[in-house]
Amino acid sequence: xxxxxxxxxxxxxxxxxxxxxxxxxxxxxxxxxxxxxxxxxxxxxxxxxxxxxxxxxxxxxxxxxxxxxxxxxxxxxxxxxxxxxxxxxxxx
Amino acid sequence: xxxxxxxxxxxxxxxxxxxxxxxxxxxxxxxxxxxxxxxxxxxxxxxxxxxxxxxxxxxxxxxxxxxxxxxxxxxxxxxxxxxxxxxxxxxxxxxxxxxxxxxxxxxxxxxxxxxxxxxxxxxxxxxxxxxxxxxxxx
Numbered sequence: 536x537x538x539x540x541x542x543x544x545x546x547x548x549x550x551x552x553x554x555x556x557x558x559x560x561x562x563x564x565x566x567x568x569x570x571x572x573x574x575x576x577x578x579x580x581x582x583x584x585x586x587x588x589x590x591x592x593x594x595x596x597x598x599x600x601x602x603x604x605x606x607x608x609x610x611x612x613x614x615x616x617x618x619x620x621x622x623x624x625x626x627x
Numbered sequence: 628x629x630x631x632x633x634x635x636x637x638x639x640x641x642x643x644x645x646x647x648x649x650x651x652x653x654x655x656x657x658x659x660x661x662x663x664x665x666x667x668x669x670x671x672x673x674x675x676x677x678x679x680x681x682x683x684x685x686x687x688x689x690x691x692x693x694x695x696x697x698x699x700x701x702x703x704x705x706x707x708x709x710x711x712x713x714x715x716x717x718x719x720x721x722x723x724x725x726x727x728x729x730x731x732x733x734x735x736x737x738x739x740x741x742x743x744x745x746x747x748x749x750x751x752x753x754x755x756x757x758x759x760x761x762x763x764x765x
Contacts, residue, residue, distance in 0.1 A: 540693075543731060553700060622654075623723075624728075625677075625685060625724065626712075627684045627716055627723075
């Protein structure tokens with residue numbers, strides 16, 4: 536099963552679960568499984584059309600899915616998917 | 628008001644990073660345990676990966692973020708937030724800080740004036756109000 540790591544700021548939407556496992560075979564399907572199990576997480580990572588929000592990056596291993604096949608990137612047993620929020624800011 | 632405690636070692640690391648990086652912004656993560664009082668026991672520097680003017684902006688790479696989450700899991704710690712410096716500016720969140728703020732995280736800002744430490748303050752996003760609230764540091 537593929538494992539998806541939930542970033543700390545979003546764990547309040549997953550009952551403090553730090554990871555989730557799914558037998559689905561694409562990133563998009565795994566994310567949907569995660570959201571189906573934790574509906575309040577949905578608006579945090581998916582937009583109104585069900586697409587992954589632009590400020591959320593998804594990695595499989597250390598590869599950004601944007602340089603792979605996007606949300607349709609295939610995953611297999613042992614794949615580790617990370618949800619990565621943008622961390623930035625500045626003084627003025 | 629949320630309460631946090633910061634170990635002397637973590638506090639010193641954040642201040643030193645702010646001074647060493649001046650006039651650019653430094654950034655990093657801190658870890659510990661959450662509770663009624665959020666206890667920060669460890670801080671670690673991260674490279675400011677912002678392309679452009681690092682005197683007023685910081686950015687943490689996705690890879691660095693993933694490593695931070697991994698480090699927390701492997702060491703039975705919680706990733707509690709992000710610190711960065713404000714060179715020659717007060718330790719108050721900017722509109723840019725607010726725009727990128729995540730829920731749950733504490734945001735520690737180290738003000739460094741002309742290379743010297745000024746003040747360190749901590750903030751947390753109030754999601755309902757859409758604004759930062761200052762945390763009480765013990």
